[in-house]
Amino acid sequence: MISHPIASIIGILIVALSLSAFLIWVERRLLALWQDRYGPNRVGPFGLLQVLADMIKIFTKEDWIPPFADKPVFVIAPAIIMVTVLMSFAVLPVAPGIIVSDLNIGLLFFLGMSSLGVYSIVLAGWASGNKYSLLGGLRAAAQMISYEVFMGLSLMGVVLLAGTFNLTRIVEAQRGLWYVVPQFLGFVLFLIAGVAEARRLPFDLPEAEAELVAGFHSEYSGMKFGMFFVGEYLGITLISSMIAVLFLGGWNGPWLPPLAWFLIKVFAFLCFFILLRASLPRLRFDQLMSLGWKVMFPLALANLLVTGAIVLAKK
Amino acid sequence: MTNPMEIPFFAAGAVAVIATLLAITRTIAVHALLYLIVSLLAVAVVFYTMGAPVVAALEVIIYAGAIVVLFVFVVMMMNLGAQDSETERKWLAWRAWIGPAVLSALLLFEVIYLVVRAPVSATIGSISTPKEIGLALYGPYLLGVELASMLLLGALVGACHVGRISRSGREVQQ
Amino acid sequence: MLSVIRTIWNVFLHSFRRRVTIQYPDEKPYLTPRTRGRIILSRDPDGGERCVACHLCSAVCPVDCIALQATEDENGRRYPEFFRINFSRCIFCGLCEDACPTYAIQLTPDFEMSEHNRQNLVYEKQDLLISGPGKYTGYNFWRVSGVQIEGKDKGEAENEAPPTDVYRLTP
Ligand code: SF4
Ligand code: SF4
Numbered sequence: 001m002i003s004h005p006i007a008s009i010i011g012i013l014i015v016a017l018s019l020s021a022f023l024i025w026v027e028r029r030l031l032a033l034w035q036d037r038y039g040p041n042r043v044g045p046f047g048l049l050q051v052l053a054d055m056i057k058i059f060t061k062e063d064w065i066p067p068f069a070d071k072p073v074f075v076i077a078p079a080i081i082m083v084t085v086l087m088s089f090a091v092l093p094v095a096p097g098i099i100v101s102d103l104n105i106g107l108l109f110f111l112g113m114s115s116l117g118v119y120s121i122v123l124a125g126w127a128s129g130n131k132y133s134l135l136g137g138l139r140a141a142a143q144m145i146s147y148e149v150f151m152g153l154s155l156m157g158v159v160l161l162a163g164t165f166n167l168t169r170i171v172e173a174q175r176g177l178w179y180v181v182p183q184f185l186g187f188v189l190f191l192i193a194g195v196a197e198a199r200r201l202p203f204d205l206p207e208a209e210a211e212l213v214a215g216f217h218s219e220y221s222g223m224k225f226g227m228f229f230v231g232e233y234l235g236i237t238l239i240s241s242m243i244a245v246l247f248l249g250g251w252n253g254p255w256l257p258p259l260a261w262f263l264i265k266v267f268a269f270l271c272f273f274i275l276l277r278a279s280l281p282r283l284r285f286d287q288l289m290s291l292g293w294k295v296m297f298p299l300a301l302a303n304l305l306v307t308g309a310i311v312l313a314k315k
Numbered sequence: 316m317t318n319p320m321e322i323p324f325f326a327a328g329a330v331a332v333i334a335t336l337l338a339i340t341r342t343i344a345v346h347a348l349l350y351l352i353v354s355l356l357a358v359a360v361v362f363y364t365m366g367a368p369v370v371a372a373l374e375v376i377i378y379a380g381a382i383v384v385l386f387v388f389v390v391m392m393m394n395l396g397a398q399d400s401e402t403e404r405k406w407l408a409w410r411a412w413i414g415p416a417v418l419s420a421l422l423l424f425e426v427i428y429l430v431v432r433a434p435v436s437a438t439i440g441s442i443s444t445p446k447e448i449g450l451a452l453y454g455p456y457l458l459g460v461e462l463a464s465m466l467l468l469g470a471l472v473g474a475c476h477v478g479r480i481s482r483s484g485r486e487v488q489q
Numbered sequence: 490m491l492s493v494i495r496t497i498w499n500v501f502l503h504s505f506r507r508r509v510t511i512q513y514p515d516e517k518p519y520l521t522p523r524t525r526g527r528i529i530l531s532r533d534p535d536g537g538e539r540c541v542a543c544h545l546c547s548a549v550c551p552v553d554c555i556a557l558q559a560t561e562d563e564n565g566r567r568y569p570e571f572f573r574i575n576f577s578r579c580i581f582c583g584l585c586e587d588a589c590p591t592y593a594i595q596l597t598p599d600f601e602m603s604e605h606n607r608q609n610l611v612y613e614k615q616d617l618l619i620s621g622p623g624k625y626t627g628y629n630f631w632r633v634s635g636v637q638i639e640g641k642d643k644g645e646a647e648n649e650a651p652p653t654d655v656y657r658l659t660p
Contacts, residue, residue, distance in 0.1 A: 032508075033503070033504050033508075034500050034501070034503045034504060035503070036503060036506050036507070036508050036509050036510075037508060037509070037510045038508055038510045038512070070343070070345070072346075073345065073346070073349065076349075103368070104368060104444070105368045105369055105372050105445070108368075108369065108372035108373070108376065109372055111372070111376050111380075112372050112375035112376045112379075112380060113375075115375070115376050115379070115380025115381060115384075116375065116379060116380055118380070118384055119352065119384070119387070122384065122387050122388070122391070123345070123349070123387075125391075126345055126387070126391050127345075134391060137391060138388065138391055138392065141384050141385075141387060141388040141391070142388065144384070145381055145384055145385065148376075148380065148381065152376070165369075165445055275497060275500060275501055276497065278500050279496050279497045279499075279500035279501075280493065280496065280497070
């Protein structure tokens with residue numbers, strides 16, 4: 001097993017980046033499957049080299065900064081999303097020994113980084129100097145703040161059960177029983193919040209290509225757009241990994257090696273996210289807000305209270 | 316000062332000070348907020364190096380991740396243009412600086428005096444775990460926590476009230 | 490909430506459905522003979538050009554993409570001296586085929602006409618003219634019309650009575 005931190009950094013970086021690029025292909029194939037089509041199947045075997053072709057295209061495209069944009073912020077914004085998401089991967093326990101930084105407050109670190117990720121979208125929307133982008137940025141700010149609150153709260157049940165913020169120890173605490181069973185409500189809440197955090201359908205209001213052109217990244221082109229794109233897929237990968245770690249016992253599982261179990265769980269949730277995209281329509285913004293504050297938030301609080309009471313009673 | 320472990324601490328502190336200064340002097344509001352975020356992140360690093368990782372994480376989540384996002388939100392809603400940054404520039408005239416500068420200088424001397432008398436290195440190294448913080452909050456500092464929660468409750472009720480009035484004014488059923 | 494879950498499940502069930510895509514270049518779709526695609530000029534069953542250069546097709550064409558010039562051979566048979574269709578303008582409406590009195594101009598099911606150079610989409614007569622009669626095999630305009638041409642005098646066309654001798658007095 002790899003245990004050197006530098007090796008872990010490089011390994012996780014390469015795997016995360018190539019996985020998220022590969023995900024573009026997976027998503028297009030799966031969406032096609034569920035819409036009774038084929039999807040990209042021309043470039044290479046099963047269309048696998050489509051990703052490579054897209055990369056070459058996006059790298060060689062003109063990188064245009066509109067004259068009405070706020071240049072420094074416009075350039076920084078796409079970098080923020082990549083940095084924050086990749087930083088979150090640092091605390092992710094992939095398998096025993098494969099982790100970049102086994103922080104004591106790993107979970108809080110993840111929450112902090114995901115809350116910083118909003119800036120990328122908000123600033124991109126503002127710096128584009130375009131009203132549709134601005135609207136996308138505003139929506140992103142409101143949506144992220146609302147959903148972050150109960151995202152954090154829904155995880156506190158797990159923290160109560162495991163008694164630690166350290167992700168490795170949370171995984172180890174699930175040897176016997178995965179937390180998806182005692183924390184089913186928390187699991188569902190985190191799943192929904194995660195979709196909203198990753199700005200995926202049905203919560204992709206900042207983008208909402210039917211209403212806002214392309215929302216916050218309307219003005220982006222070339223590699224800057226590519227960074228938003230890869231950032232989004234990295235975000236989904238991160239959320240799926242977090243679900244696997246926090247609720248499905250991370251690398252725990254019989255027969256197969258730990259790494260395989262982890263990847264299987266992550267991949268299952270990635271497919272689920274794509275299925276959500278294939279099946280659900282986008283919410284209206286007021287529905288999104290009232291769902292977040294009037295349904296999810298009280299449920300998360302109740303979940304936390306009940307879990308706390310049960311943990312106390314057991315002691 | 317000679318301890319190599321303290322270098323990140325002083326570096327982060329310097330970043331925080333410089334970023335805050337830049338945040339004050341920017342004429343474009345969003346740029347100022349960007350520097351404010353950097354300053355908050357630097358403060359979080361300071362906390363981390365001083366052995367308070369939980370406080371550092373909370374600083375990032377709450378201040379940088381939520382409160383400043385609200386600031387940015389409001390600034391974006393106001394749609395400030397070139398004209399506003401011109402007025403900002405006028406407000407940054409030297410005369411306006413004198414009062415705050417004198418007051419901050421006083422504070423600075425005080426801080427320097429304290430730092431010189433009792434070196435900060437005393438606190439570096441003692442890691443405070445979430446458990447300790449929780450026990451401290453609900454032990455000796457219970458009164459503070461309750462007061463803060465009362466304040467928040469007041470704010471919540473106020474927000475509900477304001478929201479209700481504006482809704483009935485617009486006659487939107489939801 | 491339940492309906493949302495049912496929707497997700499129903500969409501998932503689509504993974505076991507047959508795919509409706511036709512893999513086009515490998516697997517050609519069936520196109521009926523009436524499909525309106527690339528235009529051709531056809532010939533009589535006995536090999537002569539059908540087109541009589543009447544200009545009806547170019548007159549009816551809504552985008553004016555047909556150009557031709559009429560001429561006559563030594564026996565009085567009309568034919569187009571040149572016949573040009575600009576396929577980069579043609580909208581494949583089929584009006585020219587409807588207007589043609591001789592079935593000369595016909596639309597075929599071939600639609601694969603992409604070109605890198607737009608100029609290559611201007612088809613001349615030698616590109617349009619085919620060797621057969623196209624969709625209407627038996628028809629021969631010159632055999633039913635009353636015009637006199639080589640090898641067919643007046644009154645010799647199908648269903649045509651011999652011409653009246655105006656100098657005779659008997660009815
Ligand atoms: S198909 Fe229509 S557009 Fe094309 S040549 Fe004939 S009449 Fe013109
Ligand atoms: S193709 Fe038909 S309509 Fe056109 S000029 Fe020839 S005979 Fe007339």
